[in-house]
Amino acid sequence: MRIDDIIAASDEPVFSFEFFPPKTEEGERNLYAALGELRALNPAFVSVTYGAGGSTREKTIEIVRRIHAEYGLEAMAHFTCVGATVGALRSTLDEMRDAGIDNVLALRGDPPQGQEQWTQTDGGLEYSRELVELIAGDYDFAIGGACFPETHLAAADPESDVRYLAEKVQAGARFLISQLFFDNARFADFLTRARAAGVTVPIIPGILPITNVAQLQRITGMCGASLPPRLTAELAARSDSPEAVHDFGVAYAALQCAELLANGAPGIHFYTLNRSPATRAILSALRLLRPWDSVVHPASPSVTASA
């Protein structure tokens, strides 16, 4: 089923989980164990990332197919322009369609490892908007796109970043999933700017429960998400206890999600890192407390969150 239809038909927030294709057999076992546990939470959909340079192409498609067929969950394949000609992009899209996939997250992708600057592949595409156009022109997938509450790292400025985002939506992206962030005020500010730029589709905030400081530093180092100083201080105060960091991280993410949902967010996309306990704890607590019941104007595309 198309994710845009799922969001439109749902009178409650939609919760989704992101996974990545593992590199080892042990990683694969962990992924399917996490999926088995998270399935019980009945997510609206799950998504599977697409490795740098298309390195996980077959795996991404296979995992999405398996999640759908064996776990009965709606699933979305991430897809990037990296290292592929338009012909190669089309043949991957054909494969996805033939595998019964209904949903694609259309991304530009990051420069391949060892390369600082993004460069377009000869005969390929330069921006995600072009990939959205390609898909919308010739395929029936529901298309999602990425967005960046703190502005994309390589963007010239925040204004042009949301302007290009609006163009991507105009080209056919039906919903957006945000980069992870730790300060709801930044997301609220972004939402206001995106709506003002004419972005009317649902924008689902992406949340990473902090469970490990070294991992957090690696991820934020790559994607540029900032940590409020008080959050950094709380993590530093627990630097001698991984367990305390984990407990605090789960509590912080739960409160972050509750505030977003109480302010009208249409759902939460959890970056699970192929692990289940943190996401399970947070989503179970949210479902008990239902912070979205206190929304004054129920989730609609034009609702703006205020932190």
Ligand code: FAD
């Ligand atoms: P674009 O929309 O093309 O934007 C890239 C940059 O170009 C931005 O700075 C933008 O401001 C600028 N720009 C856009 N249009 C124009 C224009 N017309 N003229 C000039 N400048 C322009 N990466 C992976 O490799 N695999 C994944 O599975 C993956 N999943 C992700 C999931 C989510 C939810 C998010 C938020 C990111 C994900 N990424 C993934 C990372 C993503 O590929 C990178 O952040 C990438 O650098 C930007 O992708 P984009 O689709 O936003 O690019």
